[in-house]
Amino acid sequence: MTDSNPERPAAQKPFRRLLLTGAAGNLGQQLRGALAAWADVVRVTDIAPLGDVADHEEASIVDLADEAAVHALLEGVDAVIHLGGISVEAPFEDLLEANIRGLYNLYSAAQKQGVKRIVYASSNHAVGFHPTTSVLDADAPLRPDSLYGVTKCFGESLSRYYFDRFGLETVCLRIGSSFEQPKNPRMLVTYLSFRDFIELVRCSLFTNRVGHAIVYGVSDNRTKWVDNTRAAFLGFRPQDSSIEFEHLFPVTAPTAELDDPTQHFQGGPFVLAGPMEPKR
Ligand code: NAI
Ligand code: 15L
Numbered sequence: 118m119t120d121s122n123p124e125r126p127a128a129q130k131p132f133r134r135l136l137l138t139g140a141a142g143n144l145g146q147q148l149r150g151a152l153a154a155w156a157d158v159v160r161v162t163d164i165a166p167l168g169d170v171a172d173h174e175e176a177s178i179v180d181l182a183d184e185a186a187v188h189a190l191l192e193g194v195d196a197v198i199h200l201g202g203i204s205v206e207a208p209f210e211d212l213l214e215a216n217i218r219g220l221y222n223l224y225s226a227a228q229k230q231g232v233k234r235i236v237y238a239s240s241n242h243a244v245g246f247h248p249t250t251s252v253l254d255a256d257a258p259l260r261p262d263s264l265y266g267v268t269k270c271f272g273e274s275l276s277r278y279y280f281d282r283f284g285l286e287t288v289c290l291r292i293g294s295s296f297e298q299p300k301n302p303r304m305l306v307t308y309l310s311f312r313d314f315i316e317l318v319r320c321s322l323f324t325n326r327v328g329h330a331i332v333y334g335v336s337d338n339r340t341k342w343v344d345n346t347r348a349a350f351l352g353f354r355p356q357d358s359s360i361e362f363e364h365l366f367p368v369t370a371p372t373a374e375l376d377d378p379t380q381h382f383q384g385g386p387f388v389l390a391g392p393m394e395p396k397r
Contacts, residue, residue, distance in 0.1 A: 131323070132156035132195045138181065138223070139200030141165040144238070144295055147311045148198065148318060149174070155322065162190055163201060181219025191226035197235045198318060199223060206263045206390035216268035224279050234286040236321040239273055241293050241307055241333070242266035245384020247342075249306075253383075255331040255347040262384030263391045273331065280329040288321035288351070291343070292334035299359050302366040303385040306340045310357035320353045327351065339363070342383050 132155055139145045140161035146168075152159045153173050160175045161167055170176045179186045181201055191197075202216045227235060244253055245262030261267045269291075276287035293307030294300070295314045309317075313336045321327065332348035335341070338359040345353065382388045 130155060130157050134158040134160060134194050135322075136160045136162065136190065136194045136197045137200065138162050138197070139202065139238070140176075141167050142200060142204065144292075144311075144314060145200050148200070148315060151315045151319070152198075155319075156195075160190065160194065180214075181222060182214040184222050184225075187219070187222040188226040188229070191223070191230040191232060194227075194230060194232055196233055196322060197223070197227060198238075198322070199235055200238045202238075202268075203265065206265045206387060206393060208393045208395040209264055210395050212264055212268050216265070217271055220268075220272050220275055224275055224285070228279060228283050228285055232285065234288075234322070234327070235276065236318055237272055237276055237287050237289050239289040239291045239331075240266065240269045241291050241343075242384050242387050243269040243273060243291060245382060245387050247383050248381055249342060249383055251383075252342060252344050253333070254344045255333075262382060263387045264393075265391070266384065266387065277329050286327050286329065288327050288330045288332060290317060290321065290332060290334045293343075295334065299362050299365070301385075305359040305363060305366060306335075306338055306342055307383075307385075308336050308338055308359035308362070309334045310336050310355075313355040313357050316356070317351075317353050320351045324351050 135152055135156040137159060141163035158175060159173055162177045162179050164180050167176045179190055181187060202219055203212055242262050243266050244257055244260050245266055246260035247253055259270045261270050273289050279285040293309045294304040295309040299305050299308045317334050330348055332351055333343035333345050335343055336357040337355040378388050379386050
């Protein structure tokens with residue numbers, strides 16, 4: 118989705134202004150460097166401090182639950198990469214503000230401002246209660262493994278509605294585990310390298326006419342629980358693999374752990390993490 122405005126000089130970057138939410142987080146920090154080549158201006162936002170702000174960046178501290186502030190954030194934006202929100206299981210009240218109300222604010226404002234596309238950080242936890250013996254494609258039924266996963270299902274549904282009703286496009290990234298390296302044996306399967314994450318976002322922004330799409334964010338790992346055939350039109354081809362980290366987690370003989378639900382289901386420890394009590 119590039120800017121085809123004939124009044125813009127050819128030498129300019131593909132986008133005039135991109136909005137990156139969650140810019141202070143783990144993945145936001147990885148993406149900020151890459152975005153410099155994709156847009157004249159990158160509006161970076163988070164509820165947390167944003168660190169050094171580059172010349173091409175506009176920084177704004179905003180709580181996604183603040184409706185007026187989110188509407189102001191969307192002014193003049195061509196497309197959004199939405200990484201902001203609570204990224205793990207949490208008490209319902211907290212998830213409600215950041216991931217439900219925050220997401221509604223974002224879509225409502227994006228539609229009013231005429232934003233063309235949102236790249237939405239969904240999660241493997243939208244489908245984490247599928248067993249590890251299944252291979253899931255984009256049509257797999259939602260089976261959230263936590264209230265956090267339920268909020269990601271809400272995001273996938275809300276974005277579907279905004280596409281069907283208003284034509285606002287979304288690519289939902291069901292990200293696996295995107296960190297410097299896998300932290301446990303499960304993450305050998307769910308690992309998404311930072312380089313592959315950036316490439317997935319690039320494909321999601323630059324492919325024409327994505328409509329409403331679901332794509333799994335995993336590297337080319339040896340074991341696969343997901344299948345991106347239905348999202349092949351995005352052209353995402355992971356370059357990395359968790360194979361280089363397999364030595365960190367030697368295979369052991371089967372044990373009684375086979376009865377452990379955190380081993381049985383794709384969501385791993387998330388399947389037992391909630392619901393969490395509110396903080397008093
Ligand atoms: P993160 O937790 O490091 O970053 C999320 C950012 O959102 C934080 O900087 C936080 O301050 C901000 N945030 C939280 N509540 C907010 C609010 N109310 N208003 C504004 N900003 C708020 O998470 P990470 O790893 O960078 O993930 C980015 C996105 O990708 C998240 O939405 C997460 O759910 C999703 N994801 C990440 C995976 C991973 O392995 N890193 C896997 C699956 C999904
Ligand atoms: C997620 O959705 C989380 O945001 C991330 O912190 C990891 O826990 C990841 O899933 C995972 O499943 O490993």
